[in-house]
Amino acid sequence: METVIGFAIGFVVGTQQGRDGLAKLRDSWNAVSTSPEVRQAVSVGVSMAGKAARQLMNGGAGKVLSGVFDRIAAQQEQQAA
Known part of the structure; x- marks a missing residue:
C-alpha cells in the first residue's frame, strides 16, 4: 500500500515538474506495477x-x-x- 501512496505523491510532484517529472513518473509507475x-x-x-x-x-x-x-x-x- 505504501508503494501506491508513494506513486500518488510522485504523480502530483511529477506533473508539476514538466517533462522530466513525467518521465520519472513513468519510471515509477513501471516499478510500482511490476513490484x-x-x-x-x-x-x-x-x-x-x-x-x-x-x-x-x-x-x-x-x-x-x-x-x-x-x-x-x-x-x-x-x-x-
Missing part, C-alpha cells in the same frame, strides 16, 4: 473475488466463474515467481 507487493495484492484480490463469486452462485455459473478467477490468480502467482 511483488502490487502483484501479490492483485492476486489476493482476484482470489477473494473468486471466492465471493462461488458463494453467490453455488451452481453451474459459479463454477465457471470460480474457474476463471482461479486461472487468473494462478497466472498472477506464476508471474510473481
Whole structure:
C-alpha cells in the first residue's frame, strides 16, 4: 500500500515538474506495477473475488466463474515467481 501512496505523491510532484517529472513518473509507475507487493495484492484480490463469486452462485455459473478467477490468480502467482 505504501508503494501506491508513494506513486500518488510522485504523480502530483511529477506533473508539476514538466517533462522530466513525467518521465520519472513513468519510471515509477513501471516499478510500482511490476513490484511483488502490487502483484501479490492483485492476486489476493482476484482470489477473494473468486471466492465471493462461488458463494453467490453455488451452481453451474459459479463454477465457471470460480474457474476463471482461479486461472487468473494462478497466472498472477506464476508471474510473481
